[in-house]
Amino acid sequence: MIIYTKHALERMELRDVLRSEVKRVLAKGKIATDHRGEHGEFKIIHGDIVVIGHVTEGDDIVIMTTWRNVL
Numbered sequence: 001m002i003i004y005t006k007h008a009l010e011r012m013e014l015r016d017v018l019r020s021e022v023k024r025v026l027a028k029g030k031i032a033t034d035h036r037g038e039h040g041e042f043k044i045i046h047g048d049i050v051v052i053g054h055v056t057e058g059d060d061i062v063i064m065t066t067w068r069n070v071l
Contacts, residue, residue, distance in 0.1 A: 001060045002026070008063040017049060017066050025051045026061065045069070 002023065004012070012022070029046030041054045041064065048070075053063045 003060050003062045005062065005064050008065050011065050011067065015067050017068065021049055022051055022063060022066060025049050025066075 002019075004019075004022075012018070025044055025046040029044040029049075029051070032043040032045055032050075041052055044051050044053075048068045049066060050069055051063060051066045053061055055061055
């Protein structure tokens with residue numbers, strides 16, 4: 001299951017990022033190796049969208065924030 005934090009939903013609305021786009025990033029994106037989260041977070045990129053999240057012990061994906069890269 002994908003869980004969106006309140007912060008993520010606020011940022012998605014501000015940055016015009018749709019849930020369907022986040023799902024596409026999770027399915028087709030590449031994990032950025034330059035990101036080292038303190039609590040197992042990952043950074044994944046697909047196209048111009050970046051997603052920061054982590055996986056719970058129960059295998060849920062928690063989306064913490066997302067944005068569009070300026071190309």
